[in-house]
Amino acid sequence: MxxxxxxxxxxxxxxxxxxxxxxxxxxxxxxxxxxxxxxxPGPKDGQQVVHYVDPDGNVVTTQTLTGKQDEDVPFTPQVPENWTPVNGVPSTIKITGGTTTILIKHKIAEVSDSRTVTRTIVEELPSGTKTATQTATISRTGIKDLVTGETSWNGWTTS
Known part of the structure; x- marks a missing residue:
């Protein structure tokens, strides 16, 4: 046979x-x-923890993904408000049962400030009082940390 x-x-x-x-x-x-x-038997269900870590190594927040063990799953990042990824984020993450780390840093914004200074000159003339007004505006720029709210200013311009 x-x-x-x-x-x-x-x-x-x-x-x-x-x-x-x-x-x-x-x-x-x-x-x-x-x-x-x-x-x-198909792949087992699994989890992957995503840590959002600041430059000092502190975990700012976490996100948990679920899916099939050893498979890539679509990833939608949940970066905390006023933080930004240092090197971008992946579009998928493999479920390994471990931890994925995403390095984040404070968002910053350019800011500016100005002030106007007024000088009033009063002349007491024999024919009466005469007044002259002069104004000058000075300004400065800086960087505001959107996480801490602190601003680092550059020097004032002169006028």
């Missing part, structure tokens, strides 16, 4: 990979070979 290879069925494994060839001899009796199919 010829060898026999069981059918391939996606998601299943046959109980025997092959039924061996056999030579028929006098005195042999009928035989039945039973082949059963067992489902292949």
């Amino acid at each position: 010829d060898s026999f290879t069981p059918a391939e069925i996606d998601g299943y494994t046959p109980s025997q990979a092959e039924v061996a060839q056999e030579t028929v001899k006098n005195g042999m009796t009928d035989q039945t070979v039973n082949i059963t199919y067992n489902s292949i």
Whole structure:
């Protein structure tokens, strides 16, 4: 009798990979070979923790992703308000049961400030009082840390 290879069925494994060839001899009796199919277990559910870490190594916030173990899942970052990623963020993350770290830093904004200074000159003339007004505006620029609210100013301009 010829060898026999069981059918391939996606998601299943046959109980025997092959039924061996056999030579028929006098005195042999009928035989039945039973082949059963067992489902292949799929990947297990898993989690991946995403830590958003500041430059000093402090965890600012965390995010937990779920999916199938060892598979990439779509990633939508939840970067805290007024923080920004240092090197961008991935579009997918592999579920390994471990931790993924995303380095973040404070967002900053350019700011400016100005003031107007007024000088009033009063002349007491024999014919009466005469007044002259002079104004000058000075300004400065700076950087505001949107997390702490602190501003670092550059020097004032002169006028």
